[in-house]
Amino acid sequence: MRKTGGYAIGVDLGGTxxxxxxxxxxxxxxxxxxxxxxLKEGREAVIEDMITAIRALRDQFGHETLAGVGVAVPxxxxxxxxxxxxxxxxxxxxxxxxxDGMSARLGAPVILENDANAAALGExxxxxxxDVDDLILLTLGTGIGCGAIVHDVIIEGEHGHGTECGHIxxxxxxxxxxxxxxxxxxxxxxxxxxxxxxxxxxxxAAGKCRAIAERMAAGETLNPRLIAALAHEGDAEALDIIxxxxxxxxLGIVTLLHTFDPSVVLLGxxxxxGGQASPIGRRFLQRIRxxxxxxxxxxxxxxxxxxxxxxxxxxxxxxxxxxxxxVCRRDRG
Amino acid sequence: MRKTGGYAIGVDLGGTxxxxxxxxxxxxxxxxxxxxxxLKEGREAVIEDMITAIRALRDQFGHETLAGVGVAVPxxxxxxxxxxxxxxxxxxxxxxxxxDGMSARLGAPVILENDANAAALGExxxxxxxDVDDLILLTLGTGIGCGAIVHDVIIEGEHGHGTECGHIxxxxxxxxxxxxxxxxxxxxxxxxxxxxxxxxxxxxAAGKCRAIAERMAAGETLNPRLIAALAHEGDAEALDIIxxxxxxxxLGIVTLLHTFDPSVVLLGxxxxxGGQASPIGRRFLQRIRxxxxxxxxxxxxxxxxxxxxxxxxxxxxxxxxxxxxxVCRRDRG
Numbered sequence: 001m002r003k004t005g006g007y008a009i010g011v012d013l014g015g016t017x018x019x020x021x022x023x024x025x026x027x028x029x030x031x032x033x034x035x036x037x038x039l040k041e042g043r044e045a046v047i048e049d050m051i052t053a054i055r056a057l058r059d060q061f062g063h064e065t066l067a068g069v070g071v072a073v074p075x076x077x078x079x080x081x082x083x084x085x086x087x088x089x090x091x092x093x094x095x096x097x098x099x100d101g102m103s104a105r106l107g108a109p110v111i112l113e114n115d116a117n118a119a120a121l122g123e124x125x126x127x128x129x130x131d132v133d134d135l136i137l138l139t140l141g142t143g144i145g146c147g148a149i150v151h152d153v154i155i156e157g158e159h160g161h162g163t164e165c166g167h168i169x170x171x172x173x174x175x176x177x178x179x180x181x182x183x184x185x186x187x188x189x190x191x192x193x194x195x196x197x198x199x200x201x202x203x204x205a206a207g208k209c210r211a212i213a214e215r216m217a218a219g220e221t222l223n224p225r226l227i228a229a230l231a232h233e234g235d236a237e238a239l240d241i242i243x244x245x246x247x248x249x250x251l252g253i254v255t256l257l258h259t260f261d262p263s264v265v266l267l268g269x270x271x272x273x274g275g276q277a278s279p280i281g282r283r284f285l286q287r288i289r290x291x292x293x294x295x296x297x298x299x300x301x302x303x304x305x306x307x308x309x310x311x312x313x314x315x316x317x318x319x320x321x322x323x324x325x326x327v328c329r330r331d332r333g
Numbered sequence: 334m335r336k337t338g339g340y341a342i343g344v345d346l347g348g349t350x351x352x353x354x355x356x357x358x359x360x361x362x363x364x365x366x367x368x369x370x371x372l373k374e375g376r377e378a379v380i381e382d383m384i385t386a387i388r389a390l391r392d393q394f395g396h397e398t399l400a401g402v403g404v405a406v407p408x409x410x411x412x413x414x415x416x417x418x419x420x421x422x423x424x425x426x427x428x429x430x431x432x433d434g435m436s437a438r439l440g441a442p443v444i445l446e447n448d449a450n451a452a453a454l455g456e457x458x459x460x461x462x463x464d465v466d467d468l469i470l471l472t473l474g475t476g477i478g479c480g481a482i483v484h485d486v487i488i489e490g491e492h493g494h495g496t497e498c499g500h501i502x503x504x505x506x507x508x509x510x511x512x513x514x515x516x517x518x519x520x521x522x523x524x525x526x527x528x529x530x531x532x533x534x535x536x537x538a539a540g541k542c543r544a545i546a547e548r549m550a551a552g553e554t555l556n557p558r559l560i561a562a563l564a565h566e567g568d569a570e571a572l573d574i575i576x577x578x579x580x581x582x583x584l585g586i587v588t589l590l591h592t593f594d595p596s597v598v599l600l601g602x603x604x605x606x607g608g609q610a611s612p613i614g615r616r617f618l619q620r621i622r623x624x625x626x627x628x629x630x631x632x633x634x635x636x637x638x639x640x641x642x643x644x645x646x647x648x649x650x651x652x653x654x655x656x657x658x659x660v661c662r663r664d665r666g
Contacts, residue, residue: 076632086632134491148592150488157594158467159636167591169628171505172584183628185584186591251505251518258500258519259481259592261490295502295516299409299419303492 006065009057010321011050012072012115012313013037015089018046019313020053022061023321027126029314030061043092051105058108068109069102070324072118072316074145076160082112085160088143088180111327115139115316117154117163119309120147122319123266128310132263136256137309138165138249139269143180144188148260154323166192170251190248193224193271200227200241211235228273231280242273242280243287250291257292257300268309275308339398342390343654344383345405345448345646346370348422351379352646353386355394356654360459362647363394376425384438391441401442402435403657405451405649407478409493415445418493421476421513444660448472448649450487450496452642453480455652456599461643465596469589470642471498471582472602476513477521481593487656499525503584523581526557526604533560533574544568561606564613575606575613576620583624590625590633601642608641 007024018037022030033053038045050071058066075087082099084090103110113121120129120137129135133152139145144166148155155162166188167181177198179189189195200222203209211230212222220226230238253265267285274281285308293301311318340357351370355363366386371378383404391399408420415432417423436443446454453462453470462468466485472478477499481488488495499521500514510531512522522528533555536542544563545555553559563571586598600618607614618641626634644651 132491150483151486153484153486155483155593158465158596159594159633161591161594161630161633164591164594164630167630168501168588169584170502172503181630183630185628251502255501255588256592258494258497259589260488261492261494261497263491295518297494297497297500297514297516300492300494 006067007061008067008321008324009054009069010072010118010317010319010324011054011069012118012316012320013046013050013074013090014115014316015039015074017313018049018053019317020050020057021314021317021321022057023318025325027318029318031057033057039090039092043096047098047102051102054102054106058106066108068111068324068327069106070111070113070118070320070322070327071098071102072113072115072320073098074115077112077114077156078160079112079156082110084112109324109327111324113154113320113323114145114147114160116145117147117156118317118319118323119145119268119311119315120149120266120319121154121322122311122315122317123268123309124149124319125322126311126318127315128266128307129264134260134262135264135266136163136165136260136262137266137268137315138253140192140249140267140271141269142193144192145269148256148262150260150262165252165256168252168255170248170255187248187252191245191252196224196227196241196245196271197222199244203237203241209237209241212238224271224273228278228280231273231283232278239280239283242284246284246287247291250288251295253288253292253306254295257296257304261300262304264305264307266307266309268312268315272308281308339400340394341400341654341657342387342402343405343451343650343652343657344387344402345451345649345653346379346383346407346423347448347649348372348407350646351382351386352650353383353390354647354650354654355390356651358658360651362651364390366390372423372425376429380431380435384435387439391439399441401444401657401660402439403444403446403451403653403655403660404431404435405446405448405653406431407448410445410447410489411493412445412489415443417445442657442660444657446487446653446656447478447480447493449478450480450489451650451652451656452478452601452644452648453482453599453652454487454655455644455648455650456601456642457482457652458655459644459651460648461599461640462597467593467595468597468599469496469498469593469595470599470601470648471586473525473582473600473604474602475526477525478602481589481595483593483595498585498589501585501588503581503588520581520585524578524585529557529560529574529578529604530555532577536570536574542570542574545571557604557606561611561613564606565611572613572616575617579617579620580624583621584628586621586625586639587628590629590637594633595637598637598639599642600640601645601648605641614641
């Protein structure tokens, strides 16, 4: 009989990086591994890499005490069939039976979870949501992901599309920018890294943002990190871009507050402009809070905490390990 | 010992009407009573009327078999303290211990629930949501209420403000109309009966909507019912007002789909322009669906059903009785 008191393995299958960790029931990270996601070599190569990473951890920490394996993936999950559906980052996996294939090869239970949902679970287990029952995590990056935990349950949605809050509507104007999903007016089209870069390009085309133009002419890449660096150096136009992004996020969060009434909203992902450690990150957060105060019920504004996530890029595999432990244990009664 | 297999009493405490019914475990309405909500005579008079209605039903259907009493109220509920908080319709009840006071007088368990949440539970139990696990109900009236049931659980929110979806943001423009809550850009300020009347008044002030003006000059009251009647008679401007309202609702529902990914979205309340039985109601619904198709993930648009609620004004007390049965049973283990 397999002991459930041992550890679980969490895998974060990103479009760029593939990371795995063995985590015990107290949340201690026993061991980690990481590498690139070999998408160019095809789906089988990526699955092979995951299997290899998992087997290495299992060999190290024991076959008998492995409770299960969780895999966080950037895409919608068909929970019933254990497949990835409609992932922009992993199109080769569309409809492929990842869960059952991996489970058969490993001889261990495997569970898939959307990456933002996994990160939300990770933050709740070991990160910035440890002290609350309900939280919403927005992951700000190329796109905007979201995970919502309500009464200790992740909102999965009836068809695996729950809390795709990058696609909540914040502007009905027909001239609103087009989202990655092809529709207009969605939050992601205003406040993702892609949106920030697009908006900056428009400003550059209009002859504005000279400081950014100079750095680009010197060979730097236009991205939120460059904009944050310039804002940090005192460039007002760079700061304006960041504060406008914050305003849009505030609009979206108003809707989330009035919908979920959570204890906490966490901001994670790569695009937090330095986060709590940086004066620019703190200005960004302050501007988000101001917009929320302008638009939301005062009773909620007073009670909710809007803050940065704590686990960075580890949140996905931590949450994946956490859900593997929960679900695989539940499945066995 | 009280038998739990009997019946529950549901009360719908509205700003205008006070209704109560005894409902058995199979959902049969054993008996009903109804009257006005005597707000002018004060809080105690209203509570007295509720107690009288409940006692009359209990005398008729038995003390021993009453599982519990549920009361649907138009306001936020402090679930822990059993109080009504910040209700525009029932300001006299703010902070008053309604639940415990009624429970002590009745010698029976009493539970409070927000009216839109109760209506959502009612539709799920006996109405248009009987066939699904997850649903969202929008109640369209003076304001816009919302109840969301996810995995069989109502989203209450961490501070009793869950799914106040009348206040999701649909327009960030600084010139957007002001909502009943005092903030701007919320759905309710665009698509409630109040909003429809306000928008029509603006059109009248600009010399438009002659047919409506004539009916008002003949003594009729400006309300959604009049607008629907004129649209039914072929007045294009009246129909435009209805279709614009539908468009705004569609924008709000896009956000709800991308947030909850439900099986069903139900439209209930007094302002459904005749609902499924009326050609105008069906045009209204069709326009809502068109806007959603324009703005939401095709995979979701394909799967979700947007339709009218089925129970009308009975949904509140049916849901209140349903939750009394569920919660009072749960409390007793």
